[in-house]
Amino acid sequence: MKFVIFITLCTLLKHTVAQGAGCYDGSDPALCSDCGGSCDPENGCLCSDSISQCFPVASKCPMESNDCCNVTSGWYWNSICCTDVKQCSPSCQSDESCDIVNGPPTCVCNKTIYSGITPARLKPTVTCNDGTMETYVNICELKALGYQYSAFHLINNSVYCNFQYNTTINNVSVSGIQLQTAKGWCGNIVTQDSSNIYITNTLYIAPTAGPLITKNPLSYNITCAYNLTMQTSLNFSLHPVLSTITLTPENGTGVFTVTMAAYKDLSHTQPIQQDEQVVIGSDVYLGLLSPDADGDVFALRVESCLATPTNNRSDTNSVQLVSGGSATDNGVLTTVERNGVSLEAIIKISSFAFQGYTEVYIFCDVELCKKSNGCSGSRSSRSADSVFSGLGINLLLQDDMNYTSFGHNTAASWAVLAASLLAFLTIKFF
CATH class of the missing domain: 2.60.40.3210 (Zona pellucida, ZP-N domain)
Incomplete structure (x- = not known):
């Protein structure tokens, strides 16, 4: 009973507001409710004969604009009905006023607010x-x-x-x-x-x-x-060395992006560019990240990395850098700085070259590991739900191999040597 009374009061209130706003209640044109008419954005508001114009009532106008009413006759839509009070539809902003300028009502800047500004x-x-x-x-x-x-x-x-x-x-x-x-x-x-x-x-x-x-x-x-960050430094770099894949997390749903890039520094603020040559022996930091995954649930784990002289990870001339999540000892100085603890992993490699090649390719297998399963450190066996995907990048190496000098030797001219010998012979020892 209370609900019925509430609906009745709302109806009366709406009717009162509409009447107070000067709602159209005439017969020419007819109200759409009296001539079986309706409104739609393509044809406007028409009676059932699809010819005669009608005015909507009780907010029954999907256009919600002055297209609902005959503006040229001085009627405007006020979100409830057609009213004789001038309205701009949509309504004006706080620094505008509704005015008629050679046509239907239009929102114009309120000159009073902006008078005299510099x-x-x-x-x-x-x-x-x-x-x-x-x-x-x-x-x-x-x-x-x-x-x-x-x-x-x-x-x-x-x-x-x-x-x-x-x-x-x-x-x-x-x-x-x-x-x-x-x-x-x-x-x-x-x-x-x-x-x-x-x-x-x-x-x-x-x-x-x-x-x-x-x-x-x-x-x-x-x-x-x-x-x-590792991500922003990539965003603002022109042509960074990087590789991107999509990966489904371990024992989870959805697909997330994983990126591997090469950096010059541990803070990952200086990405290596595609046309940049890397000096052999310098440190290269592989940064791997998955920014869109849930860091409270998943961690990015690098399972393995290997290097080859060609863009073929099956090349027999290869060297293993990371295995089972840990660095290997295969002649290349490699350090696993971070792995399986967050959505970022960091591998440091001392750059090297294969004999006769000026490029090196690095391939890594990664997974989005569920933290509750344990993701860091070496693991003797993989989870049954592990889903690994491979990323690959290549580095251009310094192509002029100069000898490194460890000493400084000076050659004296014959004139200097002769003068020194003469001075030596003139010395009286007794």
């Missing part, structure tokens, strides 16, 4: 996302200052770099442009310190076009800072 007030906002950064500028501020809101550009002004769009933030209309967080993309400048990588570009905003030029373009440097 360019110093214009401050683009920047949002830093994983893989992208976005910058937004208030549209009404741009209009009030006499600048274009639909013609932004970056350092590189090509069409490829223009990802501009309009949206709403905090009930204010803004125009934004999206950037990829990649080194060299459309003029991006990448810098870093010991803990962060910084991506910087410049946003240029042109003045409103006209016969006279009365102001200079505006420019703003926009920067995003990202924590320096």
Whole structure:
């Protein structure tokens, strides 16, 4: 009984609101409920004869816009019914007002709010996302200052770099442009310190076009800072040496990405580039990661790694680097720095070359191991649910093998030797 009373009260309240808003209740055009009509986005609101226009009632208009009503006759949609109170649909933002400008009601910037502003007030906002950064500028501020809101550009002004769009933030209309967080993309400048990588570009905003030029373009440097990690250092590198696969976790469901890359340092902030030659004897750090897996449940485990002089892991001329999750002693200095404890694994290798080859290929078998099964250290047997997949990278080696000098020898000229001998002979020993 209480539920019935509640529904009745809601109906009465809605009817009261509608009537208070000046809802249309005439007969020409008819109400859709009186002529068996309905509304749809393609045809608008029509009676059952599919010809005569009708007005919807009780929020029965899927368009939810002024298309529901005959605006030219002075009727507007207010989310409940057609009303004689001027409405913009969709409704205006907090810094706009609804006005009629040569046609149906339109949202226009509230001139009172932005009267007398200067360019110093214009401050683009920047949002830093994983893989992208976005910058937004208030549209009404741009209009009030006499600048274009639909013609932004970056350092590189090509069409490829223009990802501009309009949206709403905090009930204010803004125009934004999206950037990829990649080194060299459309003029991006990448810098870093010991803990962060910084991506910087410049946003240029042109003045409103006209016969006279009365102001200079505006420019703003926009920067995003990202924590320096194994993953971000790869994201912001141009052509890193890497390999990526998808892998199903041990005793689990889903598919996750696993990446192996080569780095110059243990902190994994300097990826080795594809065209970069590695000095024989220098340390190379293999970084393996699976950023999307659940780190509370799974760990990335490197089961084995081997090196070959060709892109054939079955090459008979090979050397085992890691076996059973631990480093082997096969003539190549290898250290397992981290393995089976998190979603990142690190293998350090002292770089070497096969006789007669200037490249070395490294292949590793990995798994997403369930932590409860024990994933670190050597394991004599594999879990029945183990799912291994192979990753492979290649390194270019220094092709000019110079002898290393361990001493410094100086040759004297014959003139110096002769002078020294003469001085020796003139010495009186007694």
